[in-house]
Each structure stands twice: as structure tokens, then as C-alpha cells.
Amino acid sequence: MTTHITTTTWKGKMQFESTNPSGETFLINAAPEHGGEGAGLRPKALMLSSLAGCSGLDVASLLEKMKLEVHDFKIQTIANLTEEHPKVYDNVIVEYHFYGNNLDEVKLEKAVNLSVEKYCGVMEMFRKFAHVEIKMVYHKE
Template sequence: MTHQVRTKWLGKMQFESTNPSGDLMTIDAGPENGGEGKGLRPKALMLSALAGCTGLDVASLIEKMKLDVADFTIETEGELTEEHPKTYHTVRVDYHFYGNNLEPKKLEKAVNLSVEKYCGVMEMFRQFAKVEIKIHYHTL
């Protein structure tokens, strides 16, 4: 399988990029780098891709395991190297589960299946960064 996106320059530091589904997103640099901040930043998009990939896995497993989760968020943070090209050397992924009937052992299994087996973006990140995982449970 091959994924293809098309990215078109809109002027200044702004681009419009397609997704294989045809959806569009805008990419732009911040003012500190000559952009207008009217779009998503490329490196931050990598963190979003990581969160989205593992999030889809975990959401699917929550449904398959019939778990009672009221809400679920993923906070992803990447630390960049000092020298150019700046790359992520450490990435933290915090899973936050909210609900009154959470089952921590099953949710931990769901996260671990994503992290260790299913999430291809997670595996790509592991090729160049240390990935740290934490799970947090919140009662409503």
C-alpha cells in the first residue's frame, strides 16, 4: 500500500496539503520563522500523527473490550535537539482516561497493544527518539 499527499505552496511560508481521503490542511510557520501562524507546524504534526495513530488503536480496543470510558485524551510532547536539523530525541505520550467505571488493567492492555504491536507511527518514532508512555486515570 502506498500513501500519497499533494502539498501546494500558497505563498510566503504557507502550504495546503491533501490527505489520501482528500481532506485538506494548512501548514504554516510561526511568525518567528517568517510565517503568519495560520496553519499547523510540521514537527507538531508529527506528534499529532503519533497521537492519532495510537488513539485510533486504543479507541477501537475500548469498543472491542466494551469498556466504560466517558472521555479519553492523549497529550504528546516532543523534546528537540539543540543542533540543526532539529529532531525529536525524546517524546512523551500521556494517555488520560476519564470515567466512573474505569478498568485500569484492561485500559493498560489496550494502550500496550497499541504501543507494542499496532501503531506504525509509534514504531517509526522509536527509530529516532526515546518514547515514554504514561497512563492516567481520572474519576468523574
């Protein structure tokens, strides 16, 4: 079993610095309307970035293994935040955008499905608390 440890240190007011197991650091801060100064990432939005990053790493690896020709690849996450406290994401749409001249849609769909259904642990965690919808968009150049 692998254990990940992060350390998140208060830097004053509504700002924290957090380490990642890789040794990298980043700032977390509240929005100005919640007493923050806006410098840093928002905790809930970080969850969406983690979801996209986890799946994106899977898909990028599969693109290489499948020798797929993709000029650019982006993931957009759109999440609904509930109104009542604690505010949580209850519905999330993950859109995979592929750009290129010779996009093999069948293989790209297979790569995304492998990530979504088999490899991405963050995706599985999200399914524990939210409805997750997957969309694929192809941009021919």
C-alpha cells in the same frame, strides 16, 4: 503493499496546503518568528498529532471491542526538540488520559500496550529516532 500519496502545494510566503489520501486538506505554515503568518499547522507538531492520532485510533477501537466504560479519552504528547540543526525530537512522552467512573485500569493498560507494542506504525517510526515513554493517567469522575 499500499502506497499513500499526498500533495503539498505552496500557497505563497511560508504557507502550504497539503492533501491527505482521504481527500481532506490542511494548511501548514511557519511560526511568525520564522517568517510565517501563524495560520496553519507546524510540521513537527503534526508529527506529534500523527503519533497521538495513530495510537488513539487503535485504543478507541480496542475500548469498543473490550466494552470498556470510558467517559473521555485524551492523549497528550510532550516532546523535546534538540537545539542543533536539523532539530529533531529526541525524547517523547505519550500520556494517555482516561476519564470515567468505572475505569478498568487493567484492560485499559492492555489496550494501550497493544497499540504501543503491536498496532501503531507511527509509534514504531518514532522509536527509530526518539526515546518514547508511555504514561497512563486515570481520572475518576
